Amino acid sequence: MSETVVIAETKQGMLHSVTAELVSAANALGSAPTVIIPGTSDSAAAAVAELAGVGRVIACVGDCFSTYDAASWAKAVDTCAPAGIVVCAASQNGKDLASRLAARRSISVVQDVVAIDGSTLTQPIFSGKAMQNIVLSGDAVISIRANTFAAVGEGDGAEVTVMNQSADIATAVREMIAKANERLDVAEADIIISGGRGMQDPVNFVDLERIADALGAAVGASRAAVDTWDEIPHSMQVGQTGKTVNPSLYIAVGISGAIQHLAGMRTSKYIVAINKDAEAPIFKHADYGIVSTWEEALPILESELKALLG
Template sequence: MAKILVFTEHSNGHIKNVTLEILGRLSSHQVDVCAVGDLGSDSEKKLAEYGALNIHIIKGSHLEKYSPEGYADSLKKLVEAQGYDFVFSGSTSMGKDLMPRLSSMFCAGMVSEVVNFSFEGEHFKGIRPMFAGKCLSQVEFLGTKPHFVTVRPNALGMSDPTNKGAGKKNDIAAVACEIKAIIKEMVKSKSDKPDLTEANIIVSAGRGLKSKDNFAIINELADVLGATIGASRALVDAGEAPHSMQVGQTGKVVSPSLYIACGISGAIQHLAGMRTSKIIVAINTDPQAPIFEKADYGIVGDLFKVVPQLTQELKKIL
């Protein structure tokens, strides 16, 4: 049976849901988890509930802040010492940065951002989007193990805990290594909303919003739903929204359970970035807009009139 390690990042012990999504999908395998720095008993308990047999906690004074060089070096030593065949991580900012470097240390393959996967014995088969989701491809590994996989958040979905992991904690003192790229400062976001890539609900605005001065009506709808706010490329390129808000092929690829597109016509590169949303609501004055082809619920109407009334309606029922 394949030996599997799941790397989980955390912020002060808070682990990301994608770790549990991965563990849930691996419930019929023997899986260990590793993290850098203490997770705390709540997260350890949760990981055990989702099947973690051993929980490796890597510590070192050189690892107090994230560093691709330092993290990769300590993970490499763990993977070698324990002989893991597969290493999984969420396809998060950290996972995307760290895992390619780690895979390269082993001259081994890595598949990025799978949205589904299965094992046939020890043979991994994954499904991953390409061209921002315009097409899907099956991916398999060639060459020697270990093999590395990142998984897109929100794609696998949460499963019920199995309560069969021992969750045995194993502290590891990392050997210091040279770190050349150092985080000297962290600027915390003022927003307490989840990132677009992890959001459960997204309200997005497009060219129809005309100006950033009109974001108030989008903000109000988002507040009622606890949603994160996105924007189309047209609005970003017009300088009315920052790139960090852009959804689409040259922005963020998202898969929330609810995506509300306000004044977005649905250019092919935008659709590519949000088509895997579970439910899509579109509000647009043009009944021929391509976004309506993908919308579960399409409202042909003026967003400046429809959005405020929708906000009021949702306030009543939520």
């Protein structure tokens, strides 16, 4: 059994909670991993060292880690990480880094792994319309989709080594542009409420936003809504040509359930559908379906949630 290496997921320098799931996935591959933290604070290193199932921790410190730059991160992380099977998060930057690192080592990269059974890895293909089961024939870099492996708990504390390792950055961030709205991103949210063309007018998304506020949810949209209305940006699109999401709760409002939308949200733990058409395909995939217009259902949903959640 070759060594396993986990690249910790960080967000703005802080440790992302998915890291505990990556350690769990590395354990499923058969060993206590070396966890590499790209450009970390001491507190993040300490937090990783406290996780159960961690072999050792290498905090990779360098100037290049101040903003995400694929080329320099891959070079620096490659130097710090031992050979073996490398596990990253299947986040936007995690997948990008995984690809660079695998190419650097001339090994395969396997993205979006959702299950590990012995030596068999499972990944969705065609946006989850089918699953692909593969066996590695050597070292590889794999990325793990969030919310698919149970996070490890607290352990006895692993040894932390600090390595100073930077590389020349190839891209220069000139300006950070604040997001047009401060809403939660659908890719990050644990609850999502999405609207489709059945919402009739983009101004009606305000009704979804109020419910999202009550739930701490993100607001998403179907491709039909994004393509029809300029006011609904592509960043909100859930589906095969938008974002693939895996929340605990997905509420689809006025969305018929086209194959390409289902492909992006079918793995949600619970799906609620509100649609006036009882024959809409979305109902076949919903845990709870409500046949109703959104005009009738949303005010009741909002008042019920506010009564419940305060």
